[in-house]
Amino acid sequence: MKATKIIYWVTTAIVALMMAYSAYAYFTQPAIAAGFHHLGYPDHFRIExxxxKLIGVILLLAPVGARLKEWTYAGFTFTFIAAFVAHTAAGDPAVNRTMPLVMLCVLAVSYLQYHKLQKGVQKTALARG
Structure with missing residues (x-):
């Protein structure tokens, strides 16, 4: 159980840090705004x-209900897949296409560890009850 917690928190922290940084960059870096235009997205989509992403980071790290946590993981999954598709369709370099897939894998590990931890909590509660 200890290894599961460590893997969960490390992978979750990586996703949270990357998403928080990218949200910050979306708001502050003109190069990111230009990148969104390159992909064909309107400027308001960058802000949205x-x-x-900031809301997702909070929900990913906060002790919220299982359903809300599931939606948070789903939202980040959609984001990474959409980023891969957008960069591929735009003909961007391989690093721009593969990074969302790498982050998707890190998110998947976090998600699997989250469910292992939830099963451990349920087993502990059943044993006590």
Whole structure:
């Protein structure tokens, strides 16, 4: 159980830090705004996505209900897949296409460890009850 917790928190922290940084960059870096235009997205989408990422980071790290946590993981999954598709369709370099897939894998590990931890909590509660 201890290894599961460590893997969960490390992978979750990586996702949270990357999403928090990208949200910050969406709001502050002109190069990111230019990148969104390159991909064909309107400027307001950059602000909406940055805001959604910050909300997702909070929900990923906060002790919220299972359903809300599931939606948070789903939202980040959609974001990473959409980023891969957008960069591929735009003909961007391989690093721009593969980084969302790498982050998707890190998110998947976090998600699997989250469920292992939830099963451990349920087993402990059943044993006590």
């Amino acid at each position: 996505l940055g805001t959604a």
